[in-house]
Amino acid sequence: MFRWLSSLFAFTFLLYPALARAATEACPRPALGSVVQEPPDLFSHNGVLELTLTARNAAATNGSARYCFIDASGNESPTLRVKPGDLVTIHLKNELTNITPDKTSPHQHHASASTGPCTGGAMTPVTTNLHFHGLTIPPTCHQDEVLQTLIHPGDPVFDYSFRIPDDEPPGLYWYHPHVHGFSRVELLGGASGALIVEGTERADRAVAGLPERVFVIRDQDLVNPNAPSAKSEPVIPKFLLDNDGDAVNTGTGFGKPAKDLSINFVTVPYPNYEPATILMKPGERQLWRVLNASAITYLNLSILRNRAAQRVGLIAIDGVPLNLNGGPADFVDWQTHIGLPPGSRAEFIVEAPEAGVSEAFVTHTVDTGPGGENDPNRPLAIIRSSADAPEPRVKLDAAPQPLPAPKQPWLGSVAPTQVRKFYFSEKLDDPNNPASASEFYITEEGHTPRAFDPNSKQPDVTVTQGTVEDWIIENRSSELHAFHIHQLHFMLLDYDGKTVNEPFLRDIVNVPYFNGHTLSYPSIRIRMDFRDPNIVGTFAFHCHLLEHEDRGMMATIQVVPSETTRNTPSKAALDAPKGVAR
CATH class of the missing domain: 2.60.40.420 (Cupredoxins -  blue copper proteins)
Structure with missing residues (x-):
């Protein structure tokens, strides 16, 4: 199956080309066959990581669009390294310019009539923002909100400022733009980077x-x-x-x-x-x-x-x-x-x-x-x-101190307060051609499928903080989809009719495609964790194939505060830096 690899071994070993980094190139890329270099690292110091990222783009020689985030030293897509409890401040500049338009998203989307970067406005190929994928931080402007937070070229520098929760699991997270309708083109262009919460060796001594x-x-x-x-x-x-x-x-x-x-x-x-x-x-x-x-x-x-x-x-x-x-x-x-x-x-x-x-x-x-x-x-x-x-x-530390015991019961041992059912579906331009989908939907059972509307002020789902729910997600289309929800992790209980009960958590999972022959649609069952007070607010869940998300396969969920949360400010709110609008 990989018989062509052997003929490439010797050839590849001779290749150590210098990185093709012209000083004037907005988003430089290494030469083909290069030795893989590590992304540059930016470490927190004394509990703080502060940096500037500039969003830039350029047209590649084949006409495609490159996108990138560049730090103050000129490094592309630095790895952000933080520890639980750290304060992260990112000054984001938008220097995107109109280059080759994305043919798959020819129109603009509007989240609302904008009066600032926290209140929506036009969504275009030169609009940007940041999503901190996997982190349990508040879905509010200046932290991890992507539905209304839109930074345009010419806007003042936009400040993100949030604290890594003390109990954030150590491991690999990432950051990327999340502008509805244009997430795909910016990710394809390369606008992404890793974020590591240090301490994996504290959880696993191996x-x-x-x-x-x-x-x-x-x-x-x-x-x-x-x-x-x-x-x-x-x-x-x-x-x-x-x-x-x-x-x-x-x-x-x-x-x-x-x-x-x-x-x-x-x-x-x-x-x-x-x-x-x-x-x-x-x-x-x-x-x-x-x-x-x-x-x-x-x-x-x-x-x-x-x-x-x-x-x-x-x-x-x-x-x-x-x-x-x-x-x-x-x-x-x-x-x-x-x-x-x-x-x-x-x-x-x-x-x-x-x-x-x-x-x-x-x-x-x-x-x-x-x-x-x-x-x-x-x-x-x-x-x-x-x-x-x-x-x-x-x-990694050779003699790490173990992590403290979790404060909350294991998600798998908590009974759900409610069970909901959702399904993925598509609109085919040609009913006989499964590759002709032009609109994509994620719908709660009992509702009519519709593409995500960025102008809607009504969340698709409302839950109360402190609760746990089971969600069943069917796939009624003929292609594989990947379910993802912002702000939290979930536990996979059942995959296509087979009990799983994984003793760990995810934030993305595949939903098998429908082959047209089985008596029921393939599905998964997951346990959703809405207990953390940091997640109070409105955020998205969607298919993480971004051409599906951009074309409507996204919905919103509002986590409303419990009675206890209403009367007790969250640690994130208490720790929020003064002077940053919330």
Whole structure:
């Protein structure tokens, strides 16, 4: 299946091109085949992380749009490293300009008549904001609110200021823009970065003392959209395209992908998939923190040696250690592949091969359904073992203090106060063509499907803080969807009729597609946690394939304060920096 990899090994090892970073380029990218470099790190000091990020864009040579966040030192997409209790202040500048328009979002959206960046206005390809994916911080302007917070070119510098909760699970989170109608184009352009809440080794001693690596995998428009498939692949009779012009799932594991992939911005383009290079010392163990920052691409990750999948030690999903529910202090779940829908993260232990041996870091095909995009087999990087490999910049504490015990009962042991049912569905322009969807919906059972309306002031769902609910989510479409909700994590209880009861939490989960033959629609059941007072407010839940979210597959939920919360200010409110509008 990966027979073309062996012919690339020797060729790739000779490639150490310098990064293609012209001083005048707004969003520079490394050369093809480059050694993968770590994103720059910005650490908090004395409980504070303060930085400036500037949103910029540029037209790539193939006509696609690049987007990026640049810090004050000129670094692109820095990794933000914080600790529980830290105050984070980000000064966001919008220097986006009108370049090649996004053909899939030709119109403007309006959240409201704007009287400032906290009250909505036009949503365009040059509008931006920040979403801090996975963090349990308030959905209010200047913290983590994306429905009305819109920063336009020419606006004054916008200040984000929030505190990392004391009980935020340690692990990998991320930041990216979330402008409805244009999330897809900005993510495809590369506007994303990692955020790490330090202390993973405090939760799981199995990673204590390990060097760590951060790998951000992004998708982008095809560099060579008109190229035929590589000669080493089987012939695919016909490329079908969806309404966005993306290659539809072939069901073969091969063929033109919907999007190219990159790893830390080193592009691995169709059709030859010239891989990047990852250097490690022989036999070295590292903790890899891997983020799928793709707009629409699913990943199914493996490390191959002579085509055989090697074991990796999974210790966290979506920023949450797997043993946080009182599991063994040195828990490791050894796997041969890890699936990551768009927006999801995994943290796992990797052991380098012996000297002179190489391995391939690959993503296997994902069956996205007849209406889904094509996510075929392809390499990401060659792992090269070398004694002169550079030391990773960050190493975890070798003698960590354990995390304090959770203050709240484990979510799985709390009875739900209510059960709700939702479903994903699509509007097909051609009922006989599952790839012709033009509108996408997420609907509560009993309501009429409708696309998300940014002008609506009425939340789709209202719950009370302090409660726990079970949600059943069906997929009535012929393509795979990925459910995500802001501000909180949930527990997966049931997947397509099979009891799961995972002893850990997620913030994204796949919902299987409907094949048209089963007597019932495929579904999942998840336990939703509305207990944290930080999440009082209105926020979004949606499919994390962003072309679906941009075209209507999003809804809003309002968490209203409980009687206790109404009379007791949250810690976030008490800790909020003075002078910042809330």
